[in-house]
Amino acid sequence: MKKILFFYRKLMTTFWFIPVLIIAISIFLAVILVILDQNIQLSQDGLGKYFFVNSADSARSILSTISGAMIGVAGTVFSVTLVALTLASSQFGPRLIKNFMYVRLNQIVLGSYVATYVYCLFVLNAIKESDSYTFMPIISILLAIVAALVNIILLIIFIHKIATSIQADNIISDISNNIQKQVDSLFPKEIGEELEDEKITIVKNIKSKYLNSFTVQATKSGYLQYIDGGSLLKLACSYNVLIELNYRPGDHLVEGIEIATVYTNDDLAEDELKKICNQFVIGKAKVDGQDVEFSIHQMVEIASRALSPGVNDPYTAITCIDNLTASMCLFTKIDFPSKYRVDEEKKLRIIANTTDFDGLMNASFNQIRQFSAGSTAVIIKLMEALITINKFAKKESHKKAIIHNKAC
Numbered sequence: 001m002k003k004i005l006f007f008y009r010k011l012m013t014t015f016w017f018i019p020v021l022i023i024a025i026s027i028f029l030a031v032i033l034v035i036l037d038q039n040i041q042l043s044q045d046g047l048g049k050y051f052f053v054n055s056a057d058s059a060r061s062i063l064s065t066i067s068g069a070m071i072g073v074a075g076t077v078f079s080v081t082l083v084a085l086t087l088a089s090s091q092f093g094p095r096l097i098k099n100f101m102y103v104r105l106n107q108i109v110l111g112s113y114v115a116t117y118v119y120c121l122f123v124l125n126a127i128k129e130s131d132s133y134t135f136m137p138i139i140s141i142l143l144a145i146v147a148a149l150v151n152i153i154l155l156i157i158f159i160h161k162i163a164t165s166i167q168a169d170n171i172i173s174d175i176s177n178n179i180q181k182q183v184d185s186l187f188p189k190e191i192g193e194e195l196e197d198e199k200i201t202i203v204k205n206i207k208s209k210y211l212n213s214f215t216v217q218a219t220k221s222g223y224l225q226y227i228d229g230g231s232l233l234k235l236a237c238s239y240n241v242l243i244e245l246n247y248r249p250g251d252h253l254v255e256g257i258e259i260a261t262v263y264t265n266d267d268l269a270e271d272e273l274k275k276i277c278n279q280f281v282i283g284k285a286k287v288d289g290q291d292v293e294f295s296i297h298q299m300v301e302i303a304s305r306a307l308s309p310g311v312n313d314p315y316t317a318i319t320c321i322d323n324l325t326a327s328m329c330l331f332t333k334i335d336f337p338s339k340y341r342v343d344e345e346k347k348l349r350i351i352a353n354t355t356d357f358d359g360l361m362n363a364s365f366n367q368i369r370q371f372s373a374g375s376t377a378v379i380i381k382l383m384e385a386l387i388t389i390n391k392f393a394k395k396e397s398h399k400k401a402i403i404h405n406k407a408c
Contacts, residue, residue, distance in 0.1 A: 009289070013102045019111030026115035030122035030140065037126075037137035052138040056129040059136045063127075066148045067120035073155060074113035081106055084162050092171060093301040098285075099174065100165065109158045116147045168306075168316045172299060176323035179295045180330060182288065206348055210242060210263035216277050218253040225249060226281035226289055229350075233341065235276055236349040239268065243276065244351040250291030253282060292355055293363045299324055300367050307371040307378065314375045317368065321378070324364045325385040329392040331360055358401035361389075365405055 011017050053059045081100075088096045100106070123144060128135040164170055224247050236243050242263040253259060259280055262268060288294040303320035306313040336357060341350040365382060372378035390402045 010287070013098075015101045015107060018104065018107035019114060022108070022111035022115045023118055026119040027122060029143070030119050030126075033140040033143060034123065034126045034137045037139050038135070040139070053136060053141055056127055056134055056136055059127050059138075059141055060124060062141060063120045063124040063144060066144050067117045067124070070113045070117040070120070070148070070151065073151070074110065074117065077110055077113060077155070077158065080159070080162055081110070084166055087166050088171075091166075091305075092168070093298070093305060095298055095301060096171065099171070099298070103161070103165065105158065105161050109154050112147075112151055112154055116144070116151055119147065120144050168302070169319055172302060172316075172319050172323050175295050175299050176327060178288065179292075179327045182292075182295075183330065183334065207242065207244075207263055211265045212263070212267065214262045214264070214268050214273060215258040216260040216262060216273060216280075218255055218257050218259050218280075218282060219277065220282055221255045222253060222282040222284055223286045224251050224253055224259070224280060225283045225287045225291075228279040228281075229352075232276070232279045233343065233349055235272075235279070237343050239264065239272060240266070241268070242348060242351070245353045248291075248353040248355065249289065250286055250293055292360065296324065296327070296360065296363050300364065303368045304371050307368070307375060314378050317372065317375070317378050318381045321365075321368065321381050321385050325388050328361065328364060328385075328389045331357060332389065332392040332394065332398055357395075357398050358404070361401045361405050369405075 053062060085097050085100055088100055123137055123140040126135070126137050126140070226249060227245070232243060235241075239262075244261045244263070245259070246261070247253060247259055260276065262273070262276065286294050286297075299320045303317040305311055306316035306320070337352075337354055339352045339354045340348060341352060343349050365385070368378070369382060372382065386402055386405060390399060393399050393402060
């Protein structure tokens with residue numbers, strides 16, 4: 001079920017799904033409203049004469065004008081979006097393009113204009129006029145006029161959103177907010193319960209008690225995007241095995257590499273190993289679903305580009321450091337999950353490959369420190385960031401990671 005939810009979220013972040021969905025809804029509305037017009041005769045007297053068309057020629061003229069305008073503006077919206085994507089790619093890095101494509105407003109605006117165009121075509125086709133019979137879907141036409149007015153408002157909002165979305169401070173802030181929103185889902189706490197710390201020392205002995213071991217190999221090259229921890233734990237309990245994960249989401253895999261080792265006292269059939277392998281989703285690019293370092297790397301890329309000799313923008317780099325500092329202070333309050341996961345009977349089932357505070361500190365500041373050699377202001381800000389994080393750090397392991405970064 002969680003794997004299905006992962007693919008659903010991935011589908012919702014594509015640039016085409018929402019527009020296609022809106023177009024499908026517009027076609028459905030056109031059919032329903034034309035049928036409604038056939039069965040309901042509204043009076044065109046009183047206020048009705050100001051809102052409803054009174055001739056087939058007027059109806060065709062209105063729908064033709066709206067449809068032509070909508071498809072023209074849709075092309076403009078598409079062009080503006082491409083310009084924003086080009087600016088984002090050249091200024092902040094190609095990996096930032098996804099962030100703009102995922103903006104729901106951009107998808108809705110593009111879908112709304114194309115959907116209004118398609119809607120007008122369907123309603124226009126429904127108008128019939130002859131010597132003995134004239135049919136005008138006046139309710140459908142009224143809705144087309146309302147949709148055109150809504151689209152004008154959407155265009156203003158869209159232009160404002162595009163103008164603000166390509167500003168460096170807003171991009172960095174959005175990435176920082178994304179880290180904070182996903183903190184609860186970035187760590188595999190749902191993979192069973194944790195093994196108590198005092199029992200971790202016996203893990204090696206537990207693995208040696210199993211008679212056989214089998215390897216699960218990557219079926220293709222790419223980035224590990226998702227691990228269905230819940231299903232993996234159920235399979236481990238069902239087959240009575242111990243599964244050790246060699247990689248975590250965000251790591252790059254080569255086809256045939258061992259992504260997991262299965263320890264068992266019995267033989268495992270090929271289809272059973274295949275079921276275990278199916279719990280790993282491998283794709284062409286990194287995604288932020290379970291990869292805690294994904295958004296951090298995006299922010300580091302912006303800072304690195306800002307510190308390059310061709311750009312020389314230390315203020316943008318300082319903004320990145322400020323937001324990374326806030327994220328790392330948040331991570332000091334998190335109990336990083338143990339890599340040892342047990343079932344309800346407290347039997348070790350999964351040894352996960354998890355991230356830790358030290359790894360996140362390195363991912364956040366190592367590259368920025370390397371690129372900031374010629375910028376005194378950025379080096380001072382890095383030192384201030386470590387001092388701030390140290391104030392929030394309570395665990396000794398966290399303080400050691402901060403001291404290690406300071407020494408570097």
